[in-house]
Amino acid sequence: MTARVADVEVSLDHWIGGERVPSDERFEDVSPIDERVIGEVAAGGADEARRAVDAALSAFETWGRTSPAERAAALHRVADGVEARIPELAAVETEDNGALLRSHLRGVMPRVVHNFRFFADWLLQLRHEDFDTRGHRNHVSWDPAGVAVLITPWNAPLMLETWKVAPALAAGDTVVLKPAEWSPLTASLLADVAAEAGLPPGVLNVVQGVGEEAGAALVSDPRVARISFTGSVPTARAIAARAAANLVPVSFELGGKSPLVVFGDADMDLAVGLAVEQYDNAGQVCLAGTRLLVEASVHDRFVAQLLDRIAALRQGDPRDPATDVGPQVTRAHLERVDGFVRRAVADGATVLAGGGPNTELGGLYYRPTLIADAPEGSEILTEEVFGPVLTVQSFDSEEQGVAMANATRFGLAATVVTSDDARAERVAAGLVAGTVWVNCFFVRDLRAPFGGSKESGVGREGGNWSFDFYCDVKNSVFAPSGQGRT
Numbered sequence: 001m002t003a004r005v006a007d008v009e010v011s012l013d014h015w016i017g018g019e020r021v022p023s024d025e026r027f028e029d030v031s032p033i034d035e036r037v038i039g040e041v042a043a044g045g046a047d048e049a050r051r052a053v054d055a056a057l058s059a060f061e062t063w064g065r066t067s068p069a070e071r072a073a074a075l076h077r078v079a080d081g082v083e084a085r086i087p088e089l090a091a092v093e094t095e096d097n098g099a100l101l102r103s104h105l106r107g108v109m110p111r112v113v114h115n116f117r118f119f120a121d122w123l124l125q126l127r128h129e130d131f132d133t134r135g136h137r138n139h140v141s142w143d144p145a146g147v148a149v150l151i152t153p154w155n156a157p158l159m160l161e162t163w164k165v166a167p168a169l170a171a172g173d174t175v176v177l178k179p180a181e182w183s184p185l186t187a188s189l190l191a192d193v194a195a196e197a198g199l200p201p202g203v204l205n206v207v208q209g210v211g212e213e214a215g216a217a218l219v220s221d222p223r224v225a226r227i228s229f230t231g232s233v234p235t236a237r238a239i240a241a242r243a244a245a246n247l248v249p250v251s252f253e254l255g256g257k258s259p260l261v262v263f264g265d266a267d268m269d270l271a272v273g274l275a276v277e278q279y280d281n282a283g284q285v286c287l288a289g290t291r292l293l294v295e296a297s298v299h300d301r302f303v304a305q306l307l308d309r310i311a312a313l314r315q316g317d318p319r320d321p322a323t324d325v326g327p328q329v330t331r332a333h334l335e336r337v338d339g340f341v342r343r344a345v346a347d348g349a350t351v352l353a354g355g356g357p358n359t360e361l362g363g364l365y366y367r368p369t370l371i372a373d374a375p376e377g378s379e380i381l382t383e384e385v386f387g388p389v390l391t392v393q394s395f396d397s398e399e400q401g402v403a404m405a406n407a408t409r410f411g412l413a414a415t416v417v418t419s420d421d422a423r424a425e426r427v428a429a430g431l432v433a434g435t436v437w438v439n440c441f442f443v444r445d446l447r448a449p450f451g452g453s454k455e456s457g458v459g460r461e462g463g464n465w466s467f468d469f470y471c472d473v474k475n476s477v478f479a480p481s482g483q484g485r486t
């Protein structure tokens, strides 16, 4: 079964062993732009999961033995295919998850291409110096591990999928990808691209379906060698329990409640600009610095400037290049976001901007919201909202600012704005987070480790860290030549 989405024909079936596979069960894929049903997507379960792992295992026998040069060439062909289809992929992604078309065209899809090219090239220069133990040579190699199950969320579907698919394939693993049921379409197009690029059947498989069924079946299969998951903390706990039963290594990239710490010496235009960026993707960004912590001396000036910038944000159809803030992904998610704001107000917080759905636009559009005066320890300061909702608090000293920034069970990212270089170093060192940005935001280099501290994740991916995870790293020790002869 297919659907025509933004003038692109998209298969709504699974892609297993190089074939389109339907399911009797199907689920509705709804566009966040106007809540229309895009199509009925195949809902996989235990059978489809088993079949996909069968296909991936059988393909591993050959793919796991291909040379790094062959794998790198295959990944570059996939990158070429993605590059040639950027406008189509961008348009379909926007229909499917409601994120801005202009971001998909300019940033997200080029980054998908880069994911493939980067890990193809990194594979070719993976090295570890051999070292000597009393004349014996230690040689470290990154051997393929087997079948990798990759489970991903809806907020940046193809980008987050390929950030795992590319290194897993580069490592020589074969892949079963389970995209989020709220944004299944570009993963299906990726399967087409991979097939056109000549990836052998079974090397990349896509199982569509609901997390608790398709996802749970995949992560329970004892034949799986690696599980990499991006999503929420509760789902990670469910996956961890199943993975633990089979002792399968996991990599988890989870939620956040990241601080954006503005010191009195900060460039105020920069600080306010960085704060307003946190509404990107309608706030549905794991890394977003949603807790604005501002030194008391500049708090009022910062808030006044930020309110002006919020008022200037244009909300609307994500296909319109003039739009800054699009819709929430589903009605249930919009209601969840609104629930957080209502409870914050009931707890005594003040809404400085927004505070509810955009009634002029209707649908799934939620107004960019700024909340002040939230009581210490209240839900709005501690739980991830994952919508266009920021809180602002003030602090009196560097020590207090750092303590407030760290006062969360999450540790995904933190942003610091200061013009004092010595302070920047001290504060960056004191923050507990996988990534700290100083006077910038979202600068990502695929060579760098990426992941979260505390409940924001388990492990790191990126550069060598991705290969450490997706490979079976092996040390071979060779006695001096001649010593084995009898």
Ligand code: NAD
Pocket (backbone or CB within 6 Å): 151, 152, 153, 154, 155, 156, 160, 178, 179, 180, 181, 209, 210, 211, 212, 213, 214, 215, 216, 217, 219, 230, 231, 232, 233, 235, 236, 238, 239, 253, 254, 255, 256, 285, 286, 287, 384, 386, 412, 452, 456, 457
């Ligand atoms: P989610 O946990 O609800 O779903 C993520 C994926 O897990 C989906 O594909 C879903 O089908 C699947 N799933 C659900 N239950 C499952 C189960 N029992 N077994 C196996 N798979 C299951 O998360 P979401 O709502 O799609 O995404 C939002 C969350 O993701 C937020 O918390 C956000 O911060 C986080 N996120 C983190 C990063 C990061 O890099 N750290 C990036 C993006 C999003």
